[in-house]
Amino acid sequence: MSDMAMALNTVRSSPAGPQEGWLQLLAHTLPGGVGYFAADSLRCVWASPLLAAYNGYTARSALEKTMPQVLGDNAWNLLEGQLAGDLQRTDLTCLCDHPSPCGNVRKSEIQLRAHRDATSTVLGWLVLVHDRTAQWLADRAVQHSEERLRKFAAATDEAILFHRAGNFLDGNAALQRLTGHSAAELMGRNIYDLLPQRFQGPAGEYERYGGEYLFEAAIVHRSGHEVPVEIVGKTMPEQDASYRIVVLRNITQRKQAQQQEAFQRLHDPLTQLPNRRHLMDLLDNALAQAQQERTQAAVLFVDLDHFKTINDSLGHQAGDRLLCEMARRLRATVRDEDVVARLNGDKFAIVLTQIQSRDNAAAAADKLILAVCQSITLDNTPLTLSPSIGIAMYPDDGLDALELLRNADAAMYHAKDSGRANRQFYAPDMAGRATEVLRKERLLRAAIAQGSFVLHYQPQLRLSDGALAGFEALVRWQHPERGLVGPDEFISFAESRGLITPIGRWVLQEACRQLKEWQTQGLAFVPVAVNLSALEFRQRDVAADIAQVLQDSGLAPQYLDIELTESVLMHNASQGLATLHALKALGVGISIDDFGTGYSSLAYLKRYPIDKLKIDRSFVMDTPGSSEDVAIVTAIIQMGRSLQLSTVAEGVETPEQIALMQRLGCDLAQGHGLSLPMNAAQTVVWLHARQQLAQVA
Ligand code: C2E
Ligand code: CA
Numbered sequence: 001m002s003d004m005a006m007a008l009n010t011v012r013s014s015p016a017g018p019q020e021g022w023l024q025l026l027a028h029t030l031p032g033g034v035g036y037f038a039a040d041s042l043r044c045v046w047a048s049p050l051l052a053a054y055n056g057y058t059a060r061s062a063l064e065k066t067m068p069q070v071l072g073d074n075a076w077n078l079l080e081g082q083l084a085g086d087l088q089r090t091d092l093t094c095l096c097d098h099p100s101p102c103g104n105v106r107k108s109e110i111q112l113r114a115h116r117d118a119t120s121t122v123l124g125w126l127v128l129v130h131d132r133t134a135q136w137l138a139d140r141a142v143q144h145s146e147e148r149l150r151k152f153a154a155a156t157d158e159a160i161l162f163h164r165a166g167n168f169l170d171g172n173a174a175l176q177r178l179t180g181h182s183a184a185e186l187m188g189r190n191i192y193d194l195l196p197q198r199f200q201g202p203a204g205e206y207e208r209y210g211g212e213y214l215f216e217a218a219i220v221h222r223s224g225h226e227v228p229v230e231i232v233g234k235t236m237p238e239q240d241a242s243y244r245i246v247v248l249r250n251i252t253q254r255k256q257a258q259q260q261e262a263f264q265r266l267h268d269p270l271t272q273l274p275n276r277r278h279l280m281d282l283l284d285n286a287l288a289q290a291q292q293e294r295t296q297a298a299v300l301f302v303d304l305d306h307f308k309t310i311n312d313s314l315g316h317q318a319g320d321r322l323l324c325e326m327a328r329r330l331r332a333t334v335r336d337e338d339v340v341a342r343l344n345g346d347k348f349a350i351v352l353t354q355i356q357s358r359d360n361a362a363a364a365a366d367k368l369i370l371a372v373c374q375s376i377t378l379d380n381t382p383l384t385l386s387p388s389i390g391i392a393m394y395p396d397d398g399l400d401a402l403e404l405l406r407n408a409d410a411a412m413y414h415a416k417d418s419g420r421a422n423r424q425f426y427a428p429d430m431a432g433r434a435t436e437v438l439r440k441e442r443l444l445r446a447a448i449a450q451g452s453f454v455l456h457y458q459p460q461l462r463l464s465d466g467a468l469a470g471f472e473a474l475v476r477w478q479h480p481e482r483g484l485v486g487p488d489e490f491i492s493f494a495e496s497r498g499l500i501t502p503i504g505r506w507v508l509q510e511a512c513r514q515l516k517e518w519q520t521q522g523l524a525f526v527p528v529a530v531n532l533s534a535l536e537f538r539q540r541d542v543a544a545d546i547a548q549v550l551q552d553s554g555l556a557p558q559y560l561d562i563e564l565t566e567s568v569l570m571h572n573a574s575q576g577l578a579t580l581h582a583l584k585a586l587g588v589g590i591s592i593d594d595f596g597t598g599y600s601s602l603a604y605l606k607r608y609p610i611d612k613l614k615i616d617r618s619f620v621m622d623t624p625g626s627s628e629d630v631a632i633v634t635a636i637i638q639m640g641r642s643l644q645l646s647t648v649a650e651g652v653e654t655p656e657q658i659a660l661m662q663r664l665g666c667d668l669a670q671g672h673g674l675s676l677p678m679n680a681a682q683t684v685v686w687l688h689a690r691q692q693l694a695q696v697a
């Protein structure tokens with residue numbers, strides 16, 4: 001430095017001295033600008049071209065210029081105070097903005113070094129100027145990116161943490177929400193502590209190999225429960241390989257949705273019981289276990305008796321509630337390890353595991369029957385339901401799930417045939433049953449397509465004078481092999497197979513057409529009664545349908561009666577009432593069929609626009625012998641009269657019954673005692689005969 005001082009002294013005394021050569025060399029070699037200012041005047045003694053150019057001078061024109069002139073106002077503002085202050089300072093530094101000629105701001109670092117003599121008196125100032133723009137820009141970029149990251153981390157819902165070789169360094173607010181731990185609590189802790197044991201190994205591997213793909217794991221929340229997460233890690237590029245950022249996303253909802261979806265795939269949405277598909281798997285497992293443990297297993301096929309009819313008359317909501325309750329009872333009656341599944345509709349399957357004998361299975365089935373038969377109250381209506389149960393034993397009745405289920409199904413049909421509300425074990429000769437059902441359905445469909453039905457007509461006579469009061473149309477199926485088949489054999493079957501609507505429509509059309517024809521022939525000016533099943537009454541827009549059929553046939557509405565059973569009206573009362581009023585508005589008559597067997601209450605009868613009560617055959621059958629039945633029939637007739645409804649005695653067979661009904665004041669009668677149901681041709685003959693009789697009389 002003393003050389004430098006000498007050199008500068010020389011410069012000061014003779015600017016063009018011999019040392020100027022190496023001074024110029026130095027000035028050109030230094031990366032920044034350099035110059036020397038006198039301490040007292042602060043005027044430039046010497047400036048390298050770079051320093052001089054800093055504020056637009058040349059090395060020569062800068063000479064004798066003041067420090068503020070050479071360094072500019074920005075720098076001077078920062079330096080002035082420092083220079084005036086502490087006199088002992090030898091080094092002053094500032095970083096100042098320096099507008100470049102093209103207007104960009106550049107950053108310059110300006111250093112002042114005091115040049116002192118032996119007594120420490122300041123002789124001058126060596127000035128060094130460095131362009132620090134590049135570094136400043138780089139620093140600023142880092143600062144910005146960190147700030148951005150921080151802002152992003154704070155804003156995102158994904159938990160973010162930084163760690164070095166597993167040691168927690170930093171985390172965002174979402175991390176606290178996810179884990180329950182604040183970043184401060186986690187500081188310095190091992191991040192693997194956040195994972196359940198089973199995920200620690202794989203996560204460690206992931207980190208060791210610098211994994212950057214997404215994987216699913218869970219974290220342990222501060223309160224102890226696990227939270228499913230999706231994790232992705234990344235090694236930070238500017239840092240060493242052990243410095244990583246980890247992003248964790250809470251996937252609880254997705255997991256729940258997946259679980260729910262998986263559950264739904266395997267369970268019945270109404271009862272939440274396993275569905276058929278799940279049953280087959282569970283049954284396979286149960287059979288494998290039974291084989292291993294050399295025990296037996298039983299497959300029970302449960303079908304609720306008459307459920308369809310109840311469902312149709314109650315309405316589907318009540319029907320659903322009924323199914324849920326039955327499902328609950330079935331489930332509650334067997335052991336936890338047994339399987340209860342819903343196959344479809346009113347069909348359930350139960351797998352009894354670890355059964356020692358057929359007796360065990362029989363006892364379980366009996367308990368199930370009892371449970372289902374308990375009465376239940378729906379919409380204030382007490383109901384009882386019964387099941388028919390078929391049982392197939394493993395290994396005796398089948399070795400695999402499909403065979404056992406099929407055989408239990410066949411046994412269930414046998415239980416239905418044996419009067420329902422009972423259980424039957426599978427026997428090899430039952431196997432054909434199921435195919436029989438399919439065959440019957442096929443034949444019935446063909447009959448519908450070909451219109452292979454006929455109507456028989458049964459007269460209703462007025463008891464006071466024997467006059468014809470009407471006909472009831474009764475359908476028969478012209479079976480290709482068996483001849484005429486009665487409705488009891490196919491109406492409820494057709495209902496259960498969804499085939500009742502086309503049959504019902506055919507009956508309605510044919511009855512109206514036939515009566516119109518007879519009227520044209522001058523034969524019968526009385527109504528024809530058509531039976532409407534519960535399903536028909538609910539399913540279609542009955543009133544509009546009937547209006548259409550009447551119009552098409554040209555039959556006047558007062559010549560049509562509709563017969564409905566009580567249960568149809570009792571349940572889903574409001575909809576039923578609306579339909580009844582619509583029918584009434586058409587002008588057709590309405591009869592309550594099989595009266596006394598359902599749940600009719602006087603209150604309902606009063607509300608409904610009804611014309612006739614048909615006293616069920618079961619009450620007439622044992623009269624006049626059974627005084628109890630006589631009492632019931634008497635009560636119905638009196639009630640009918642007080643409600644201004646006609647009464648019809650059904651199934652009147654004997655002269656005594658006719659006489660009794662007459663005496664009790666019953667209005668009409670129908671039955672074998674008066675006339676069997678007849679086909680159309682027979683009816684015409686019967687009508688002619690009556691006309692002739694009347695003429696003779
Ligand atoms: P229902 O409406 O009670 O019809 C009366 C049934 O009793 C008829 O049986 C009739 O033949 C029978 N019957 C009449 N008089 C006597 C008698 O003195 N003694 C005895 N033992 N029986 C008598 P059918 O024709 O077999 O019909 C049975 C049931 O089938 C009918 O009972 C009705 O509920 C239903 N049904 C008949 N035709 C139709 C139809 O077109 N549509 C619908 N949905 N159901 C029908
Ligand atoms: Ca009837």
Ligand code: CA
Nearest residue numbers: 593594614650
């Ligand atoms: Ca009846």
